[in-house]
Amino acid sequence: MSTLVQDPVPVADAPVVPVRTSERLRSWWHLPTALTVLALAALLVFGLGSPAADSTTFRLAAEGDLNPGGIVPGDVAIPARVLAIVLAALCLVIAGVLWWASATVTALGRWRTALVVVFGLLWVIAFLDWAFHGATVDVGAMLQTMMVLAVPLAFGALSGVLSERSGVINIAIEGQLLMGAFGAVLVGSMVGSPWAGLIAAPVMSLLIGVLLALFAVGYRVQQIIVGVVLNVFAIGLTSFFFGTVMKQNPQMFNQPLRLPTLRIPLLADLPVIGRVLFEQNILVYLMWIIVAVLTVALFRTRWGLRVRAVGEHPRAADTVGINVNGTRWGNVLLGSAVAGLGGATLTIGTGVAFGEEMSAGKGYIALAAMILGRYHPVGALAAALLFAFTDALQLRLGTLPTGSGAGIPSQFLLMLPYIVTLFAVAGVVGRVRVPAADGVPYVKQ
Amino acid sequence: MSAPTEGQAPAVAPGTATQPGDPGTPGAEAAERSAGSVLQSIARSNVLVVVLAFVFAFVVGSVLILVSDVDVRAAAGYFLSRPGDLIGASWTAITEAYAAMFRGAVFDLPGARKVADDIAERGGSGLYLLGPAFLRGIKPLLETLTVATPLIIASVGMAVSFRSGLFNIGGTGQLIVGATAAGYVGFAIDLPVVIHLLVCILAAIVAGGLYGGIAGFLKARFGASEVITTIMLNWIATYALAFALTTSAFTGANKAQPTSPAIAGTARLPLLAGDQYRLHLGLVIALLAVVFLWWLMSRSTLGFRFRAVGSNPRAAEVAGIDVGRSAIGVMVVAGALVGLAGGVHVLGTEQRLTGSIAGSIGFDAITVALLGRSGPVGILLAGVLFAGLSTGGRFMESAQGVPIDLVQVIQALVVLFIAAPPLVRFLVGLGGVDRPRAPRRRTATGAHAAPVLAADAAAVAAAEGPAAPREGAHRAPVEPAADGGAQPPGPPGDPAEPVGPVDSADPADPAGTHSTVDPCGPDAPKGENA
Numbered sequence: 001m002s003t004l005v006q007d008p009v010p011v012a013d014a015p016v017v018p019v020r021t022s023e024r025l026r027s028w029w030h031l032p033t034a035l036t037v038l039a040l041a042a043l044l045v046f047g048l049g050s051p052a053a054d055s056t057t058f059r060l061a062a063e064g065d066l067n068p069g070g071i072v073p074g075d076v077a078i079p080a081r082v083l084a085i086v087l088a089a090l091c092l093v094i095a096g097v098l099w100w101a102s103a104t105v106t107a108l109g110r111w112r113t114a115l116v117v118v119f120g121l122l123w124v125i126a127f128l129d130w131a132f133h134g135a136t137v138d139v140g141a142m143l144q145t146m147m148v149l150a151v152p153l154a155f156g157a158l159s160g161v162l163s164e165r166s167g168v169i170n171i172a173i174e175g176q177l178l179m180g181a182f183g184a185v186l187v188g189s190m191v192g193s194p195w196a197g198l199i200a201a202p203v204m205s206l207l208i209g210v211l212l213a214l215f216a217v218g219y220r221v222q223q224i225i226v227g228v229v230l231n232v233f234a235i236g237l238t239s240f241f242f243g244t245v246m247k248q249n250p251q252m253f254n255q256p257l258r259l260p261t262l263r264i265p266l267l268a269d270l271p272v273i274g275r276v277l278f279e280q281n282i283l284v285y286l287m288w289i290i291v292a293v294l295t296v297a298l299f300r301t302r303w304g305l306r307v308r309a310v311g312e313h314p315r316a317a318d319t320v321g322i323n324v325n326g327t328r329w330g331n332v333l334l335g336s337a338v339a340g341l342g343g344a345t346l347t348i349g350t351g352v353a354f355g356e357e358m359s360a361g362k363g364y365i366a367l368a369a370m371i372l373g374r375y376h377p378v379g380a381l382a383a384a385l386l387f388a389f390t391d392a393l394q395l396r397l398g399t400l401p402t403g404s405g406a407g408i409p410s411q412f413l414l415m416l417p418y419i420v421t422l423f424a425v426a427g428v429v430g431r432v433r434v435p436a437a438d439g440v441p442y443v444k445q
Numbered sequence: 446m447s448a449p450t451e452g453q454a455p456a457v458a459p460g461t462a463t464q465p466g467d468p469g470t471p472g473a474e475a476a477e478r479s480a481g482s483v484l485q486s487i488a489r490s491n492v493l494v495v496v497l498a499f500v501f502a503f504v505v506g507s508v509l510i511l512v513s514d515v516d517v518r519a520a521a522g523y524f525l526s527r528p529g530d531l532i533g534a535s536w537t538a539i540t541e542a543y544a545a546m547f548r549g550a551v552f553d554l555p556g557a558r559k560v561a562d563d564i565a566e567r568g569g570s571g572l573y574l575l576g577p578a579f580l581r582g583i584k585p586l587l588e589t590l591t592v593a594t595p596l597i598i599a600s601v602g603m604a605v606s607f608r609s610g611l612f613n614i615g616g617t618g619q620l621i622v623g624a625t626a627a628g629y630v631g632f633a634i635d636l637p638v639v640i641h642l643l644v645c646i647l648a649a650i651v652a653g654g655l656y657g658g659i660a661g662f663l664k665a666r667f668g669a670s671e672v673i674t675t676i677m678l679n680w681i682a683t684y685a686l687a688f689a690l691t692t693s694a695f696t697g698a699n700k701a702q703p704t705s706p707a708i709a710g711t712a713r714l715p716l717l718a719g720d721q722y723r724l725h726l727g728l729v730i731a732l733l734a735v736v737f738l739w740w741l742m743s744r745s746t747l748g749f750r751f752r753a754v755g756s757n758p759r760a761a762e763v764a765g766i767d768v769g770r771s772a773i774g775v776m777v778v779a780g781a782l783v784g785l786a787g788g789v790h791v792l793g794t795e796q797r798l799t800g801s802i803a804g805s806i807g808f809d810a811i812t813v814a815l816l817g818r819s820g821p822v823g824i825l826l827a828g829v830l831f832a833g834l835s836t837g838g839r840f841m842e843s844a845q846g847v848p849i850d851l852v853q854v855i856q857a858l859v860v861l862f863i864a865a866p867p868l869v870r871f872l873v874g875l876g877g878v879d880r881p882r883a884p885r886r887r888t889a890t891g892a893h894a895a896p897v898l899a900a901d902a903a904a905v906a907a908a909e910g911p912a913a914p915r916e917g918a919h920r921a922p923v924e925p926a927a928d929g930g931a932q933p934p935g936p937p938g939d940p941a942e943p944v945g946p947v948d949s950a951d952p953a954d955p956a957g958t959h960s961t962v963d964p965c966g967p968d969a970p971k972g973e974n975a
Contacts, residue, residue, distance in 0.1 A: 171676075214868075215864065215868075219864075219865035219867055219868055221861075221865050225811075225860075226861070228614060228808065228812075229860050230857070231808075232805075233857035235853060236850045236853025236854035236856075237509075237850075240848050240850040240853075240854060241512075241513065244512075248515060364680065367673070368676075368677065371673060409688050409691065411687050411688035412684070415681050415684040418677040418678075419677075422663070422677045422678070425669040425670060425674060425677075426667040426674075
C-alpha cells in the first residue's frame with residue numbers, strides 16, 4: 001500500500017511546520033489545477049445551469065428552536081443563479097491564491113488547509129443551490145441525516161485507523177460492521193433490551209478481529225487476502241443465520257430494537273446544529289468520545305507512540321523491547337470492537353431489524369474514509385461526515401418535487417465517495433502517507 | 446507487497462510430479478531417511494493441507510447446519526433423557542444437506558432413475574433407456590460447468606495479477622464493464638452471425654482491459670495502491686451500470702424495468718449440449734483462457750517480465766524492466782480477462798444485462814485463484830469445485846431449506862485454512878513439522894503423529910497424484926548456505942532424491958531418473974560442485 005510520497009522528511013502527525021523550500025515539488029500544480037477546474041465547473045454548471053428565475057430556499061431555524069429575537073433567520077430565499085455565480089467567483093479567487101502560493105513557493109502553513117476547507121464549503125453551498133433550485137434545503141434535517149449515516153462509517157474508519165496504525169491492513173471492516181449489526185440484534189432480541197445488544201455488538205465482531213489477527217499476525221497470511229475472505233465469511237455466516245434461525249423465529253431472534261435518544265436540554269434547542277449534536281443516541285456520543293480519546297492516545301501517550309512505532313518500523317520497536325505482534329493483536333481486536341459499535345448503529349442505533357448484507361458496502365466506504373482522513377481519527381471522522389453528506393444529499397434529492405432541482409441521478413452521488421477516494425490515493429486531493437510497515441508481517445529474528 | 450501466492454507459482458506448474466521432500470536435510474541424516482521422513486513429507490504436502498482444509502470447512506458447515514435445524518434444536522432440548530434422538534436428528538440433518546448438495550452439483554440419481562422408470566414403463570430398454578437417463582442425471586454437472594465458465598476465466602485474470610505481485614480486487618468492476626460492453630453491442634447493434642459474437646467478445650475484452658488499466662495507470666503514475674483503487678472502481682462500475690439501466694439506451698422500450706433487452710440471437714454463444722442445458726461455448730473459451738494463462742506466465746517474455754516484477758520489483762528494475770509499464774500491462778491483461786468473463790457470462794448464461802450481472806463472481810474469482818494457487822490446472826479444478834459448491838448449495842437450499850450462504854462460509858473457510866498450512870497441521874497435531882529449529886523432535890513428532898493419518902494421506906496422495914511440498918522448496922536455499930559455502934549440501938546425489946509421497950523412495954535410485962521435474966533444486970548445488 002504505497003502511495004507516492006514526495007515529502008523529503010515525512011512527519012507522521014506533527015503539524016507541518018511551514019518550511020521554505022527553494023524547489024517546487026514536482027506535483028506543485030496538482031492542487032491548484034484541481035481547484036481551478038472545480039471552480040470553473042461550478043461557474044459553468046451551477047451558475048449558468050440554474051434558471052435565472054428560480055431561487056433556492058435555505059431553511060436554517062425551525063419553529064420551537066432556541067432562537068431569541070430571531071437572530072438566525074428562518075427561511076432564506078436567494079436567487080439561485082446569482083448565488084452560484086458569486087460563490088464560484090469566490091472559489092476562483094481561492095484557487096488563484098493557491099496558484100500564487102504554489103508557484104512562488106510561499107509556505108502558507110495552516111492557511112493552506114483553511115483555504116481548501118473554505119473552498120470546499122463554498123463549492124458545496126453552490127452545489128446545493130444548483131441541485132435544489134426552486135425548492136427548499138432544510139439544512140438542519142440534512143445535517144441530522146448526515147450524522148446518522150456518518151456514525152457507522154466513522155466507527156469503521158476508526159477501526160481501520162487502529163489496526164493500520166499498528167501495521168495490519170484491515171479490509172475486513174465490512175465484515176466487522178456486519179457482525180456487529182448482527183450481534184446487536186441477536187443478543188438484544190434474546191435478552192429483550194437494546195443495551196444488551198450494545199454490549200454484544202463489539203463482542204460479536206471480535207470474532208472477525210480474532211480471525212484477522214490470527215491469520216494476519218499469527219500465521220502471516222497476506223493481509224489483503226485475509227480481509228477479503230473474512231468479508232465473505234461474515235456475509236455468509238450472518239446471511240445463513242438470518243435465513244434460518246432469525247426467519248424461523250423473528251420474535252425471539254430478530255426484533256427491531258432502538259437505543260433511546262438522549263436529549264441534552266437547552267443545547268438541543270439550538271437552531272441548525274442543536275439536534276444534530278445534542279439529541280442523539282449513546283452511540284453518537286460514544287463516537288465523539290472515541291475520536292477524542294483515540295486522537296490523544298495515539299499522538300500524546302506512550303501507548304500511541306508504541307503503536308505507531310510498531311506500524312512504522314517494527315524491527316526498531318522490537319529492539320527497544322516492544323512486543324510487536326502483541327501490540328498488533330491488541331490493536332486489531334480493539335479496532336474490531338470499535339467497528340462492532342458501528343455495526344450496532346446500523347440496527348439498534350436506527351431501530352431496524354437485521355437484514356441480509358445490510359452493511360451494503362459501508363465497510364469499504366469506511367476504508368476510503370480512513371485513507372482520505374490520512375490515518376488520523378479526526379481526519380477519518382471528517383471524511384466519514386463528508387461521505388455521509390453525499391449520501392444524505394442523495395436521499396434528500398430523491399424526494400424533491402418534480403420540476404425543481406437539477407435532476408442529478410442518485411447513482412452519481414452514491415459514486416462520489418469512491419471517486420473522491422480514487423483521486424485522494426492518486427495524490428491529487430492530498431498526499432496520503434501510509435504507515436511504513438502497513439501490511440508487512442513481522443518475523444522476529 | 447510480498448504475497449504468499451507469488452512464490453507458489455512454480456509448484457503448480459503442469460507436470461510437477463515430484464520434488465525433493467526437503468532438499469536441505471543434512472546429508473548425515475541420509476541413512477535415517479526412512480518411513481519417518483516419508484511420513485514427514487506427506488505431512489508437509491499441499492494435498493494433505495487441501496484435503497484437511499475441506500474437511501475442517503465441512504465440519505464447521507455441519508455445525509452451522511445443526512445449529513439452524515429445528516429438529517436438532519428440539520432434540521437438544523431433551524438431550525439428557527434421550528441422547529439418541531439428538532444424534533439421529535443431527536445425522537439426518539447433515540447427511541441430507543450434503544447429499545442434496547451432491548445431487549445438485551454432480552449427478553442427480555433420483556432424477557435419472559425417474560426418467561429410466563418412465564421409459565421402462567413405455568417399453569424402452571438398453572441404450573434407449575440409459576441414454577436419456579444418463580443425460581438427465583448429469584444435468585447438475587452440466588449446470589456446474591456453466592457456472593464454472595465465467596468463474597474460471599475471471600480467476601485466470603486474477604491469477605495473472607496475483608502472480609505479478611498486484612492485488613486486483615477489482616473483479617466485480619472489470620466484470621461489470623466487460624458484461625456491459627458485450628451486452629450493449631449484443632442487443633443494440635445488428636451484425637452478421639459469427640462477426641457479431643466476435644465483436645461482442647472483443648468489446649468485453651477491450652472494455653475490461655481499459656478499466657483494469659485505470660488501476661494500473663494510477664499505480665504506475667501516482668503509486669496509488671491497486672487494492673484501494675480497484676475496490677473504488679468496483680463501486681463506481683456498479684453505480685454506473687445501475688445508472689445506465691435507467692436510461693432508454695440500455696433498457697429499450699420498457700424503461701421502468703432495470704434490465705436490458707435480450708441479447709440478439711446472432712451474438713449468443715452457441716449451446717454445447719442441446720436446448721435443455723445452459724452449457725455454452727464459453728466453456729471452450731474458459732479452457733482456452735487457462736491455456737493462455739499457462740502460455741503467458743510460463744512461456745512468454747511478457748509473462749516473464751510480469752513475474753520478475755512480481756517477485757522482486759527492485760531486481761526487475763535493475764535488470765531493465767520498466768516496473769511502472771509492467772504494472773499497467775498486468776492490470777490491462779488481468780482486466781481484459783475478467784472483462785472477457787463478464788462478456789461470456791452475459792452472452793452465454795444470462796443473455797440480458799441486469800444490475801446484479803456480476804453477482805459474486807468477482808470476489809469468488811479471487812478465492813478460486815487463491816485456492817488454485819494461481820496455476821492453470823489449479824484454477825480449473827478450483828473453479829469447477831466452487832461452481833459445484835454453489836450449484837449444489839442452490840439445490841440444497843430448495844430441497845432441504847439450508848440457505849446457500851452456507852456455501853459461502855465453507856468457501857471462505859477453505860481458503861483461510863489453505864492459506865495457513867501451519868494452522869491446519871497444528872489442528873491435527875502435526876504442528877511439529879513447522880518448528881524448524883528442532884529437527885530431532887520434528888522427526889519424533891512426525892513419526893508419532895503421522896500414523897494416525899498415514900493411511901488416509903497416503904491414499905489421498907496416491908489418488909490425486911504426488912504433491913509438491915512448498916515449505917521444503919521454500920526453505921531449500923537457506924539451509925545449504927547455513928551448512929557452509931565450501932561444503933556441498935550432502936552427497937551429490939542426495940538432494941535430488943525424490944521423497945515425495947510416492948512410497949518407493951529407494952535411496953539407491955540414481956539421481957537422474959527423478960530429477961527432471963525440479964530444475965533448480967537439485968541441479969543448482971551440483972553445478973556449484975562442478
